[in-house]
Amino acid sequence: MASGTVNARIRPEASWVRVYVWQLPVRLAHWILVGCLVVLSFTGIYIHNPFIVAVSDRSWVMGTMRFIHVMSGFVLISALIWRFYWFFAGNRWARWDQFVPFTKERRSAMKNMMEYYGFLRWWPAPQVGHNPLAGAAYCAVFGLLIIEILTGLALFDNILGNRVLHSFIGWLTLLINLQYLRMIHFGIMFLFGAFLIHHVYSAILISKEERSGLMDSIFTGYKYISPARLSREGVGERVERH
Amino acid sequence: MSDVCLPEDKLSLKDSLTVRGINRRKFLKFCSTMVATLALPPKYVAQVATALSNVKRPILVWLEFSDCAGNSESMLRATSPSIAEMVLDLLSLEYHEVLMAGSGKYADAVLQRVMRENDGKYIAVVEGAIPLADGGVYCTIGGRTAIDIATQVCKGALATIAVGACAWDGGIVRANPNPTGGVGVEEAVPGIKVVNLGGCPHNPANTAAVLTHYLTFNEMPALDRYSRPLFAYGRVIHDQCERRAHYDAGRFVQEWGDEGHRRGWCLYKMGCKGPQATYNCPTVRWNDATSWPVKSGHGCISCASPRFWDTRSPFYNRIPDVAGFGVDVPVSEIGWALTGAVTAATLAHGIGQAIRTRFRPPQEATAETEADVSLTGSS
Ligand code: SF4
Secondary structure, three states: HHHHHHHHOOOHHHHHHEEEOOOHHHHHHHHHHHHHHHHHHHHHHHHHHOOOOOOOOOOHHHHHHHHHHHHHHHHHHHHHHHHHHHHOOOOOOOOHHHOOOOOOHHHHHHHHHHHHHHHOOOOOOOOOOOOHHHHHHHHHHHHHHHHHHHHHHHHHHHHHHOHHHHHHHHHOOOOOHHHHHHHHHHHHHHHHHHHHHHHHHHHHHHHHHOOOOHHHHOOOOOOEHHHHHHHHHHHEEEEEOO | OOHHHHHHHEHHHHHHHOOOOHHHHHHHHHHHHHHHOOOOOOOOHHHHHHHHHHHHHHHEEEEEOOOHHHHHHHHOOOOOOOOOHHHHHHEEEEEEEOOOOOOHHHHHHHHHHHHOOOOOOOOOEEEEEEEHHHOOOOOOOEEHHHHHHHHHHOOOOOEEEEHHHHHOOHHHHHOOOOOEEOHHHHOOOOOOOOOEOOOOOOOOHHHHHHHHHHHOOOOOEEEEEOOOOOHOOOOEEHHOOHHHHHHHHOOOOOOOHHHHHHHOEHHHHHHHOOHHHHHHOOOOOHHOOOOOOOOOOOOOOOOOOOOOOOOOOOOOOOOOOOOOOOOOOHHHHHHHHHHHHHHHHHHHHHHHHHHHHOOOHHHOOOOOHHHHHHHHHOO
8 A cells, every 4th residue: 555645646546445344243342342441441440449439328339330340341251252253253354363473474564564653664564454563462452351351250259259150260369369360450451541542543643644544444344445455465356346 | 284184184065164164054155156157057056055065075285386376365365255265165275385384394295195195186276387497497396396396296186277377378477578488387287187267366256166066067167278167268358348338339438537437438448458358257256246347447458368468468558569669659650650651652653753744755756665565575
């Protein structure tokens, strides 16, 4: 897409191909994760340090916060399981290999992106799906989510006393003391916050640089890709052309 | 010593109680308390009473190593109708350094005699951690190391009861940096049968309940994965706390002595560790079930939890400090600082980007063509 950005002038965008990149399950999982993370962070900060002090006799603030926290935790788990299933069932840009730079090409594209972010290149390397650097970052986010889920379930197990849950996660408190699990569970939230800031910034940035409609694509699923780029990626029949 | 103890050994428990002037009413009251503590249905009171009346008093040896004697104190501080009184009567307490009249070689002789005469039949109660560093020299009694005595006594015992945090997992003795290499009994003497009664100190009601269970059913109560009896350590304190309604409602003490504190609101923000502690403290309570820490206005420090000195401190903060960041740096500060740093870096990048867009050549004019990207790749 090198050609892309520049080249609105030379090559009109009308000639670019509208490609269905993000399938519905990918977009849904994305937005459910976003929603859950926002809700979980807010309720989590409250549970850590209850900043609303209720005075009325009828209030049920902490009870409500905890209920929402636990429930959205389970929604997040479900969304993540769904997304992991889609690693194998989804289209080529949803697959698991998009998140780890296995091929030489993806590694070099990753280096290219790092150079771009580090002001060592003028332009970013174009990609149809995730660029490999972003993919690796999402891989780290998935890892952090798994840690959050495991520590969260272990903390929940501590108060729930359910045998099934206990046999699933009870071993964790033997390995790492409950209090350190709590610290990890709380500390990782900030990493999501930091990630969110960077993620939104880079999405806007790359969307502008590529002019591929990247920002729209997480709502609609469609990106605009130069024909050159498409043929290079060997995308054939599965592309929807408009 | 032995002359005083021996005749009573021959008495059944019932007779021994009569000799000591404990009437049946008091005795049955004790039995009901024990049944309640053990979380058994009330119908067991009769069974417990019958069993305790007829049983021959078990011989008990109380060992004390690296500790503050707080568990002995806790046992003795109960008042009438006293669990301690009952326990002391229920058992033939043959050796207890703090309580016994004899000392020096006489005391030692008692211990040796008890072990010789009752091999495999006495119960050993251990209080205090056992230091293992430098061959165990940091705790010696009569020239013998704690580990030496514990190994001999506990291996010959029917069962060992570890009372208090120190005997369970090393307690404060084992707390970082643990210069004496202190550990709990279970770890110091592997392969013995131990019932751990963690807590700083242990609650004598629970210890009495364990013994009552043993005397009635001839086996130790069901244990959890830390070998602690489930009846005492099976439930989270937070779920039994009388301030719990304030917690759920969101009414928290903000400062010691503030309005909320005076009104008995939840101590969560003052660092109460009730949510991560399992113990029956709120129901059994202390000083004859008068009160317990949270009821008296101080947060729980989770003293019955594993390695609590290290893992539950700071006692007045919610979660532990992060290692390597100095003293008193909470996770939240590090987290906010990190988020701030990323925000700053992102802003800086944005400024850099704005400058770059002013100067850079059009993409096709640079060497960075799409081909360039792929060339380094496979095709
Ligand atoms: S005082 Fe402690 S144990 Fe009681 S409800 Fe509050 S946090 Fe839980």
